[in-house]
Amino acid sequence: MRITSKGQVTIPIEIREKMGLLPDTEVQFEVERNTVRLKKAGSQSRRSRDLIARLRGKGNVRMTTDEIMALTRG
Numbered sequence: 632m633r634i635t636s637k638g639q640v641t642i643p644i645e646i647r648e649k650m651g652l653l654p655d656t657e658v659q660f661e662v663e664r665n666t667v668r669l670k671k672a673g674s675q676s677r678r679s680r681d682l683i684a685r686l687r688g689k690g691n692v693r694m695t696t697d698e699i700m701a702l703t704r705g
Contacts, residue, residue, distance in 0.1 A: 655678045
């Protein structure tokens with residue numbers, strides 16, 4: 632594996648899937664002697680916060696839970 636002139640490297644798909652590294656996942660680098668470690672940053676990623684922010688306030692239909700369940704069950 633090589634680093635590009637822009638300092639980029641491709642993380643193999645098997646590793647991305649295993650570690651849940653989706654597009655826009657925040658990561659951080661840790662350096663210890665001559666080793667560099669990549670890990671997910673923080674407890675709640677920016678992606679999670681963005682998703683929650685987009686969904687906030689979307690449930691504006693005035694229906695009871697029973698009415699919603701009746702619609703979903705046909």
